[in-house]
Amino acid sequence: MSLEIKKRKAVRAEPRIRWWKLNEDEYSRKFREEVSQVLGEKIEEDRWETISEVVRQKAKKVLGVTSGRRKEDKETWWWNEEVQESISKKKRAKMKWDRQMDEVTDKVTLFRSVADFQQLHEVAGKGGHITIIGGGFLGSELACALGYKTKSTKGSVTQVYPEYGNMAKVLPEYLSRWTTDKVKSEGVDIITHSTVKDVTTTPDGKLKLSFDTGKEVGFIYTFSLVYTL
Known part of the structure; x- marks a missing residue:
């Protein structure tokens, strides 16, 4: 359009x-x-x-009589073709941005309730590819549960966080690393020291996450978590 x-x-x-x-x-x-x-x-x-x-x-x-021409607004002198083209480009860019944001929003969930978990559990059961943003207690627990679920499906779970290990903000380093190994044993792919920089959609309808490290990963669903630990 x-x-x-x-x-x-x-x-x-x-x-x-x-x-x-x-x-x-x-x-x-x-x-x-x-x-x-x-x-x-x-x-x-x-x-x-x-x-x-x-x-x-x-x-x-x-x-005397008036000219019959439309009275020109004193402030419309600048409304030339160059300005119109510039505004047109901005409007087209805005429409594209809104369309992309709608596509992204449909595939991103702010995890808060049991209903959110049920939806996510269903996606994992159907072989969906999911990424969990956040390495706190809730994110780690969710990663384990979904990782275990995808063992019997063709799906996958990835957990992304900026720390060196799961729950690193509250646990001693040795315990954080033990927890990280435990999450990995459930089939979860963990990406540490990374923060999501951009989220876009691919032609096949998947989400593509770009990290500050330069790495890019594609998923069907992305769940951004609210956690306290």
Whole structure:
């Protein structure tokens, strides 16, 4: 879908008599003189159509008429083709961004409830590829549960976090490394020292995660976790 900005069409208006000039004494006096010279003393005898026509003709002569062109906004001088093209590009880029964000949002879940787990468990049971962002207690527990589930399917689970090991923020290093090995034994692929930099969609509908390390991984679903440990 393309969005093109149409050029404004010039609106041709009917020329109008500048009646407002009658507020000026000079024009008001001259107008009365012109009308009086034509009508004279016959003003009571003439038909109104004749009188009004005389008034209009003399008004055009004395006061003048407008050009009939659309009055240009003083601030539209900059609305040239270059500006229109620039705005058009930005609108197309915005539409593309919104479309991509809709596609990404449909595949990202903020893990909070039992319903979220049930949805995720179903994806794992169908052989889905899932990535879990976060290495705290909740993320590690979820990774183990889903990793175990995918052992009987063709799915896979990856856990990503910036620390050196699972629950490294709260556990001693030796215990964190033991926990990491335990999670790996359940079939979970762990990516340490990494933070998600960008999320995009691939032509086949998968999510592609780009990390600050330069690595890229594709998944069907991504679950971003809220955890306290």
